[in-house]
Amino acid sequence: MKIGILGTGMVGQTLGAKLAERGHEVMIGTRDVADTLARMEPNQYGMPPFSAWHAEHPSVRLGTFAEAAQHGETIINATNGTGSINALSIAGETNLSGKILIDASNPLDFSRGMPPTLAVCNTDSIGEQLQRAFPAVKVVKALNTVTAFLMVDPALVNNGDHTLFICGNDGAARTQVNTWLGEWFGWRDVIDLGDITSARGTEMYLPIWLRLWGALGTGMFNVKIVK
Amino acid sequence: MKIGILGTGMVGQTLGAKLAERGHEVMIGTRDVADTLARMEPNQYGMPPFSAWHAEHPSVRLGTFAEAAQHGETIINATNGTGSINALSIAGETNLSGKILIDASNPLDFSRGMPPTLAVCNTDSIGEQLQRAFPAVKVVKALNTVTAFLMVDPALVNNGDHTLFICGNDGAARTQVNTWLGEWFGWRDVIDLGDITSARGTEMYLPIWLRLWGALGTGMFNVKIVK
Numbered sequence: 001m002k003i004g005i006l007g008t009g010m011v012g013q014t015l016g017a018k019l020a021e022r023g024h025e026v027m028i029g030t031r032d033v034a035d036t037l038a039r040m041e042p043n044q045y046g047m048p049p050f051s052a053w054h055a056e057h058p059s060v061r062l063g064t065f066a067e068a069a070q071h072g073e074t075i076i077n078a079t080n081g082t083g084s085i086n087a088l089s090i091a092g093e094t095n096l097s098g099k100i101l102i103d104a105s106n107p108l109d110f111s112r113g114m115p116p117t118l119a120v121c122n123t124d125s126i127g128e129q130l131q132r133a134f135p136a137v138k139v140v141k142a143l144n145t146v147t148a149f150l151m152v153d154p155a156l157v158n159n160g161d162h163t164l165f166i167c168g169n170d171g172a173a174r175t176q177v178n179t180w181l182g183e184w185f186g187w188r189d190v191i192d193l194g195d196i197t198s199a200r201g202t203e204m205y206l207p208i209w210l211r212l213w214g215a216l217g218t219g220m221f222n223v224k225i226v227k
Numbered sequence: 228m229k230i231g232i233l234g235t236g237m238v239g240q241t242l243g244a245k246l247a248e249r250g251h252e253v254m255i256g257t258r259d260v261a262d263t264l265a266r267m268e269p270n271q272y273g274m275p276p277f278s279a280w281h282a283e284h285p286s287v288r289l290g291t292f293a294e295a296a297q298h299g300e301t302i303i304n305a306t307n308g309t310g311s312i313n314a315l316s317i318a319g320e321t322n323l324s325g326k327i328l329i330d331a332s333n334p335l336d337f338s339r340g341m342p343p344t345l346a347v348c349n350t351d352s353i354g355e356q357l358q359r360a361f362p363a364v365k366v367v368k369a370l371n372t373v374t375a376f377l378m379v380d381p382a383l384v385n386n387g388d389h390t391l392f393i394c395g396n397d398g399a400a401r402t403q404v405n406t407w408l409g410e411w412f413g414w415r416d417v418i419d420l421g422d423i424t425s426a427r428g429t430e431m432y433l434p435i436w437l438r439l440w441g442a443l444g445t446g447m448f449n450v451k452i453v454k
Contacts, residue, residue: 117349121431123339158453165435193438201435204348208392208428211420216454223450226385227443 004072012078018152029068069095081107097136104143127199140168147219162222167198231299239305245379256295296322308334308353324363331370354426367395374446389449394425
């Protein structure tokens, strides 16, 4: 399948590499292709520049947000939540309309220091903002509750026996994403939380995730819902 | 041990009954004793009136907030989070100072309809508000992430193999509460999240808990952290 990924950071790279490995035609979109390729320094998290990653993953194409959105039959939003509306606007409504958009973003606001606060929460969420701004897009919130490596390889902890959450207004789109999460990455325990307002819940889970990261000393963990 | 519980609702009753069963001297505190005993109608959630519960649990004493706080060597806050500062003020700083207060409350605000929003979140929490208002009290946030029946009997799901979170500024108090949670109720997997600012994380977990309650059709579930 042709998949467009918006965002060249850790999440975009990790999803792009795995989906290409699975045989999909992946294009990653960025704000400025020349600028993305010209960066030669590690980013603020110590990650190698995109060009170094791209040299090792030549089958993943790089384009503008608009080119990646046009390319993809399905789109994944891997931009920072605080910049997602802007990224999708640049990608262009006509390139997105009618398509499923898997929103893996979180509204992390680092401007007040660590740990980050949320730029939106409680009565709204990034998932809802995107759905309101692009009503013809089928927004399905997913993957935002685990670190990038676990998104694409849940078997890395507890033999893959742990839980992912999805929500979105389009029931058929949720069912489709649920199937893809299994086929693409091996997710077996996906809980459907219903409409996109549940994105408040999965985004507001981030603060405890961040505290757990600190307490456990690793981001390689997840929750398993037990009944 | 002498334990004072603030709040006569489901959480206060459930904790009180279990702690009395374990042989502790429990006093539950309320705003107005006569009013609490005079109520004869089920409450808005369909719970029988306190007096009916009390008749079946005669070893649990009922008193004012101040009497329960004075009685307890340790205090449990089982009031609604939005009324907790007021309840503790009525209980009296001198009756609380130097004691561990286990804060099981959540800032659920039902005034905007269902599902409830949080009255405070993101940059503050009820746990932090209580600690700031009563600096001589050792506030330990705990138990607020599960339904009342699971608080006192984790074995009801997954053989008790699931996770509870605690946080608070006093390390010795956290260690003590961790021990009590095991002795009183059988909690085996308690993660210490550090200082009281982590209460933002455990309180902001409520929105996804509420959506899971809806999706699963039961409140008898919890998260197990897997690594």
